[in-house]
Amino acid sequence: MGEIPILQIGDCLLVSIQVDMHDRLALELQDDLTNRIVASRARGVMIDISALEIVDSFIGRMLNNIAGMSRVLDAVTVVVGMRPAVAITLVELGLALTGVRTALNVDKGLAMIRRIIDAEEGGGAGRGA
């Protein structure tokens, strides 16, 4: 278990990054989250980055990796709360964050996860209990 707590709300995992993102911490979070998705059978992962003052290519790669790993584990990842200055900088840096869904805040993020899971289950593509 790393220094960044992972909370569970129903079938969603919530991570709020409140510290200056150290490279090792980013890698630990990736591992922790992957394990928790499997252990908790979570269907959604929400990562709140509203406290992050920058997202560089390393942190961007971590977000991409988490989204990719959770996808193969049948979970949806939504990144929420990106600061406007961070968004502007990310685009100029050239980091597209393809494959990472984003929402403005936690409320909208949860709603997005719910919608995606419901649509999958409605289509009969959900994971069996």
Place this chain on the structure above:
Amino acid sequence: MPVEARDTMPVQSADDVVKVRQAVRARAIAAGFSLVDQTKIVTAASEIARNTVDYGGGGTLCLELVREGARRGVRLTFADQGPGIADLEQAMTDGYTSGSGLGLGLSGAKRLCNEFLVKTAPGRGTIVTLARWR
């Protein structure tokens, strides 16, 4: 160009990368940068600092608050004694990486700055100078 303040700090570890970000942020605020400009120079510094640690085997940062006429700016000089860059043109290409990154470090950092200069030769280390003006 007058230098109003100068600090030198080690760039040897991932911890130092975090310290570099904090120090550059403080200087950018002192130079009167907007939040977006602060974020750009700090992000660029983070990219180059990580290169210094990962590829250069560690080095130093010289962090300067500079003035040119009425303009103030932040100038960063990262120097390492590492293997240098054999093909700078290739290293500056988006998406090219010799490591495990995304290959955005040099090219991305350049886009975030007003001035960007790389001096390198195989076996002779790398010096990256970047500046952003208010």
